[in-house]
Amino acid sequence: xxxxxxxxxxxxxxxxxxxxxxxxxxxxxxxxxxxxxxxxxxxxxxxxxxxxxxxxxxxxxxxxxxxxxxxxxxxxxxxxxxxxxxxxxxxxxxxxxxxxxxxxxxxxxxxxxxxxxxxxxxxxxxxxxxxxxxxxxxxxxxxxxxxxxxxxxxxxxxxxxxxxxxxxxxxxxxxxxxxxxxxxxxxxxxxxxxxxxxxxxxxxxxxxxxxxxxxxxxxxxxxxxxxxxxxxxxxxxxxxxxxxxxxxxxxxxxxxxxxxxxxxxxxxxxxxxxxxxxxxxxxxxxxxxxxxxxxxxxxxxxxxxxxxxxxxxxxxxxxxxxxxxxxxxxxxxxxxxxxxxxxxxxxxxxxxxxxxxxxxxxxxxxxxxxxxxxxxxxxxxxxxxxxxxxxxxxxxxxxxxxxxxxxxxxxxxxxxxxxxxxxxxxxxxxxxxxxxxxxxxxxxxxxxxxxxxxxxxxxxxxxxxxxxxxxxxxxxxxxxxxxxxxxxxxxxxxxxxxxxxxxxxxxxxxxx
Amino acid sequence: xxxxxxxxxxxxxxxxxxxxxxxxxxxxxxxxxxxxxxxxxxxxxxxxxxxxxxxxxxxxxxxxxxxxxxxxxxxxxxxxxxxxxxxxxxxxxxxxxxxxxxxxxxxxxxxxxxxxxxxxxxxxxxxxxxxxxxxxxxxxxxxxxxxxxxxxxxxxxxxxxxxxxxxxxxxxxxxxxxxxxxxxxxxxxxxxxxxxxxxxxxxxxxxxxxxxxxxxxxxxxxxxxxxxxxxxxxxxxxxxxxxxxxxxxxxxxxxxxxxxxxxxxxxxxxxxxxxxxxxxxxxxxxxxxxxxxxxxxxxxxxxxxxxxxxxxxxxxxxxxxxxxxxxxxxxxxxxxxxxxxxxxxxxxxxxxxxxxxxxxxxxxxxxxxxxxxxxxxxxxxxxxxxxxxxxxxxxxxxxxxxxxxxxxxxxxxxxx
Numbered sequence: 016x017x018x019x020x021x022x023x024x025x026x027x028x029x030x031x032x033x034x035x036x037x038x039x040x041x042x043x044x045x046x047x048x049x050x051x052x053x054x055x056x057x058x059x060x061x062x063x064x065x066x067x068x069x070x071x072x073x074x075x076x077x078x079x080x081x082x083x084x085x086x087x088x089x090x091x092x093x094x095x096x097x098x099x100x101x102x103x104x105x106x107x108x109x110x111x112x113x114x115x116x117x118x119x120x121x122x123x124x125x126x127x128x129x130x131x132x133x134x135x136x137x138x139x140x141x142x143x144x145x146x147x148x149x150x151x152x153x154x155x156x157x158x159x160x161x162x163x164x165x166x167x168x169x170x171x172x173x174x175x176x177x178x179x180x181x182x183x184x185x186x187x188x189x190x191x192x193x194x195x196x197x198x199x200x201x202x203x204x205x206x207x208x209x210x211x212x213x214x215x216x217x218x219x220x221x222x223x224x225x226x227x228x229x230x231x232x233x234x235x236x237x238x239x240x241x242x243x244x245x246x247x248x249x250x251x252x253x254x255x256x257x258x259x260x261x262x263x264x265x266x267x268x269x270x271x272x273x274x275x276x277x278x279x280x281x282x283x284x285x286x287x288x289x290x291x292x293x294x295x296x297x298x299x300x301x302x303x304x305x306x307x308x309x310x311x312x313x314x315x316x317x318x319x320x321x322x323x324x325x326x327x328x329x330x331x332x333x334x335x336x337x338x339x340x341x342x343x344x345x346x347x348x349x350x351x352x353x354x355x356x357x358x359x360x361x362x363x364x365x366x367x368x369x370x371x372x373x374x375x376x377x378x379x380x381x382x383x384x385x386x387x388x389x390x391x392x393x394x395x396x397x398x399x400x401x402x403x404x405x406x407x408x409x410x411x412x413x414x415x416x417x418x419x420x421x422x423x424x425x426x427x428x429x430x431x432x433x434x435x436x437x438x439x440x441x442x443x444x445x446x447x448x449x450x451x452x453x454x455x456x457x458x459x460x461x462x463x464x465x466x467x468x469x470x471x472x473x474x475x476x477x478x479x480x481x482x483x484x485x486x487x488x489x490x491x492x493x494x495x496x497x498x499x500x501x502x503x504x505x506x507x508x509x510x511x512x513x514x515x516x517x518x519x520x521x522x523x524x525x526x527x
Numbered sequence: 528x529x530x531x532x533x534x535x536x537x538x539x540x541x542x543x544x545x546x547x548x549x550x551x552x553x554x555x556x557x558x559x560x561x562x563x564x565x566x567x568x569x570x571x572x573x574x575x576x577x578x579x580x581x582x583x584x585x586x587x588x589x590x591x592x593x594x595x596x597x598x599x600x601x602x603x604x605x606x607x608x609x610x611x612x613x614x615x616x617x618x619x620x621x622x623x624x625x626x627x628x629x630x631x632x633x634x635x636x637x638x639x640x641x642x643x644x645x646x647x648x649x650x651x652x653x654x655x656x657x658x659x660x661x662x663x664x665x666x667x668x669x670x671x672x673x674x675x676x677x678x679x680x681x682x683x684x685x686x687x688x689x690x691x692x693x694x695x696x697x698x699x700x701x702x703x704x705x706x707x708x709x710x711x712x713x714x715x716x717x718x719x720x721x722x723x724x725x726x727x728x729x730x731x732x733x734x735x736x737x738x739x740x741x742x743x744x745x746x747x748x749x750x751x752x753x754x755x756x757x758x759x760x761x762x763x764x765x766x767x768x769x770x771x772x773x774x775x776x777x778x779x780x781x782x783x784x785x786x787x788x789x790x791x792x793x794x795x796x797x798x799x800x801x802x803x804x805x806x807x808x809x810x811x812x813x814x815x816x817x818x819x820x821x822x823x824x825x826x827x828x829x830x831x832x833x834x835x836x837x838x839x840x841x842x843x844x845x846x847x848x849x850x851x852x853x854x855x856x857x858x859x860x861x862x863x864x865x866x867x868x869x870x871x872x873x874x875x876x877x878x879x880x881x882x883x884x885x886x887x888x889x890x891x892x893x894x895x896x897x898x899x900x901x902x903x904x905x906x907x908x909x910x911x912x913x914x915x916x917x918x919x920x921x922x923x924x925x926x927x928x929x930x931x932x933x934x935x936x937x938x939x940x941x942x943x
Binding site: 373 | 749752753754756809815816819827
């Protein structure tokens with residue numbers, strides 16, 4: 016019973032200067048989970064924007080058939096009226112409004128007086144929350160929820176709109192493993208209820224676990240649609256479609272020969288900036304030259320907080336503990352002092368904390384080490400260009416010019432700009448926080464290669480990652496962090512995903 | 528992944544470091560150059576159109592030697608304020624108090640020089656010191672206490688207006704001694720003699736043109752050496768010729784009137800210094816970085832508080848310079864001096880391409896924005912249009928300028 020709910024035929028969408036989609040055809044069966052994957056910039060999001068009316072009818076060529084009827088959506092309201100709801104990668108909830116207010120935002124049920132009937136709304140919201148397995152009071156402000164729960168609120172909101180085709184753009188990108196698993200279970204449950212789902216994802220293990228079919232998009236074209244039920248489709252098979260080649264290995268090989276200790280922290284304790292609790296407690300760790308050390312922890316374990324507090328105390332208050340760089344105790348009280356001591360921190364959120372998106376590649380690369388390019392406060396603009404050009408070559412940053420605005424680059428290239436910026440500070444130790452989040456498979460491989468090159472050059476690297484295979488593939492040694500405490504340390508040869516996960520969830524309820 | 532475009536500009540290979548290379552490389556694609564700099568070139572075009580329009584509407588009176596001199600004298604203090612304002616706006620702040628600070632610094636100067644009989648330079652130094660102190664006050668609250676600049680300077684607007692009334696005891700003071708009046712009303716004239724025109728003014732104009740050409744050429748040579756795209760040599764020459772012609776025309780007109788206004792020299796020096804400060808110094812870069820993305824700047828080791836503090840100190844200093852010029856021009860101090868100056872300065876910055884969200888803007892842009900306002904006001908005054916219509920027109924121009932900017936930004940994604 017291959018009943019097609021959605022058909023997109025010959026979709027072509029051009030922006031000034033670029034063809035984002037070219038003659039894309041997509042067919043989605045009723046009641047299936049249909050995955051769409053492809054490298055960043057392949058056109059996945061554009062295709063979904065065409066489908067949901069963000070790019071209105073008339074701004075593209077081709078036709079959309081929903082339930083066999085041709086559709087012309089002029090905006091997102093049109094598509095939602097037909098039961099097509101999109102949940103974007105960046106969640107679109109209003110932080111200070113309650114769960115119920117968010118669910119019915121723009122869709123408020125008015126009582127007889129014309130005012131909103133909040134009792135009805137809250138009761139209705141509670142039912143919706145129950146159906147997505149979220150046990151929270153509907154009057155709770157959304158800001159008090161974690162990202163995983165916010166994602167569930169978004170889905171509840173979609174359900175309130177009588178969704179028939181749910182589109183999820185990278186739903187698990189910001190979620191930890193447990194929340195991701197929960198979300199995938201929910202999608203299966205929705206499928207049981209007859210809701211069709213389109214899911215854009217970079218996480219191939221999730222796709223192979225949950226999708227009924229997978230459409231691969233490359234360079235604006237739909238390359239192939241794989242039937243996940245009949246074929247034995249592997250991750251390698253999908254990757255081949257995405258990049259047009261086989262990646263022999265996700266993680267490039269590396270000779271490991273750690274040298275002397277570069278960074279060590281002892282008894283490191285950090286308090287939350289406003290709440291009265293310890294976010295990091297009594298942490299000790301060390302990293303040696305030419306070594307990659309991983310920090311594994313669930314969301315909320317204090318990984319980023321630990322890294323940022325070490326990096327010039329840029330997070331938290333009442334920080335205590337000792338910090339040693341090359342065996343010498345240092346006080347890095349400001350970011351500038353941390354940089355001077357050879358510490359670099361590459362943030363997990365490059366758009367918010369890593370880049371000046373409205374400025375060009377050149378000035379972003381030099382931003383953290385302008386003093387290396389200046390004399391008596393005057394910047395040598397020509398040297399700056401030279402440095403930026405060198406970074407562009409070495410990092411393979413794909414841009415027309417170093418004068419190009421960073422905000423226009425793809426995620427992977429933006430990440431290379433951030434890395435370039437920190438390498439230009441000539442650090443001894445790099446702390447990489449989720450270095451491959453939200454970037455495509457090809458760029459991930461490039462980032463891994465860059466990390467290996469740094470380590471070969473004698474730098475010490477700390478990698479924080481939510482993806483355990485990444486830690487297992489890249490690191491020499493892995494620490495596990497749970498509720499702000501180190502719960503384990505092991506060489507990578509002894510570590511497995513299971514053993515790490517066990518340590519990552521250890522003692523959580525005791526401290527929580 | 529969109530395809531990788533090959534750079535459209537030709538590159539000399541191997542890299543040629545001789546100045547001769549500057550003669551035969553670069554792009555002549557005028558359309559691309561204009562489009563790439565639409566935001567900047569847009570306001571130059573607007574200025575030319577507005578000058579042309581009012582020159583016709585006023586039968587050429589707008590461009591008469593006497594009137595050009597007048598525009599310079601009349602709007603110099605707004606332009607000085609606009610320099611400080613655009614730097615604050617780039618950094619993501621605003622200053623609503625500058626009108627009051629102009630009044631206060633002028634009042635302090637007037638009290639010392641007119642009432643107490645101190646020499647003129649004591650008044651000037653005291654005014655500058657008061658301006659710096661006011662700036663430090665604002666800087667403290669914004670940078671170290673973390674209060675938004677809008678609130679701090681709104682409070683400052685009331686506070687320093689009140690102090691002005693207190694200092695002046697609610698009366699106007701005048702006149703200043705003649706040396707003090709020279710600041711805004713003085714001219715350098717006849718230093719090299721002249722026959723109906725001032726040769727010295729022409730000489731300064733010629734020096735400015737030469738400086739522009741030489742520095743432009745040096746930048747060009749350096750860019751080529753670092754293999755960066757440049758405009759083609761004929762285009763470069765055309766640019767220098769056009770700018771040179773405008774400067775020399777301007778100098779010629781001034782030379783036929785009263786010579787080189789002292790206030791124009793002050794303004795030119797400030798524009799030069801602050802133009803370099805914003806583009807070429809670490810401080811300037813950090814201002815852009817803070818305005819573009821505060822968190823990223825802080826995590827890159829920028830001392831955000833220090834930079835914010837000095838931005839406000841600088842604004843206070845420039846407000847005091849404007850205060851001295853204004854008190855000199857009006858030959859005294861009045862309790863209501865400088866009213867609404869902040870709005871003119873803010874408008875100049877925004878018309879000149881600064882972004883409301885920070886991180887974008889240039890000193891030269893703010894000057895052009897200020898000149899657009901100045902020429903419009905002056906032109907409408909010459910035509911005898913009443914105050915109410917003038918205000919309506921200026922308001923609409925501000926709105927259209929920012930709307931154009933927003934439209935432009937949306938079209939281009941993001942751009943400086």
